[in-house]
Amino acid sequence: MNLSKVDNIIQDYKGNPSSLVMILQDIQEELNYLPEPVLNHVAGKLSLSVGHVCSVATFYSSFSLEERGKNVIRVCDGTACHLRGANLLKDEIVRALNISEGQTTEDKLFTLEVVACLGACALAPVMTVNKKYYGQVTREKLLATLEKYRQKDSCVLSEPNDSKKTD
Ligand code: FES
Known part of the structure; x- marks a missing residue:
């Protein structure tokens, strides 16, 4: 190293x-x-x-001693998000990426973490990919987001904007 x-x-x-x-x-x-x-x-x-x-x-829970994927997905399971289907969202990610909570995909592209409140409860259900927030996430929005990150990693010229702006 x-x-x-x-x-x-x-x-x-x-x-x-x-x-x-x-x-x-x-x-x-x-x-x-x-x-x-x-x-x-x-x-x-x-x-x-x-x-x-x-x-x-x-x-500090924000530190990881385990190797993580290039894109860390955090799904909020705080109260507001839980009431608005955070579990369904998590299950959809588990299915789409074939990993469980805390795991990383074999290609090291994604890691899935489930966390408490991400501080954007009004937009529940909320997830982040790296530092970018995604609010009112539906199944369709989730799958499109995962695909966007897959595409991004197959083309070095197009970087997603990792600002805290929500989609
Ligand atoms: S409970 Fe999910 S952002 Fe607050």
């Missing part, structure tokens, strides 16, 4: 151990998860114990 990107991130924070959480966030943003060798490397660079770095990485 090339650790130069990790070193650059640590350098962005001047190797300050009190910036550990932000450093881990940036590394996850870059790698999509926090591999064990990277946690060991970060610990060494920041002169922290591996145990401390691992405890921080496992404390």
Whole structure:
């Protein structure tokens, strides 16, 4: 594993151990998860114990120690979304991608996570793909969205807009 990107991130924070959480966030943003060798490397660079770095990485649910797909789908199962069919949405994704909650597709394109409130209850049911929000998601909208991300990954020239704007 090339650790130069990790070193650059640590350098962005001047190797300050009190910036550990932000450093881990940036590394996850870059790698999509926090591999064990990277946690060991970060610990060494920041002169922290591996145990401390691992405890921080496992404390926050936003961190993943498991390799995730290029596109992380988060389906909200908070109260508002649950009442508006979040389970059906989740089941549809499970069927379409042939994975269970918490799993990643074999081609590493998608990971499915079920989370509590995504903070957009008025748009229930809500899901996100990476950082982009999708509200009032229907079966048709879901399947079209998955297809859009499949297409995007078969063509390097067309990147989806990952803003927080909803579709
Ligand atoms: S309950 Fe789903 S966004 Fe709040």
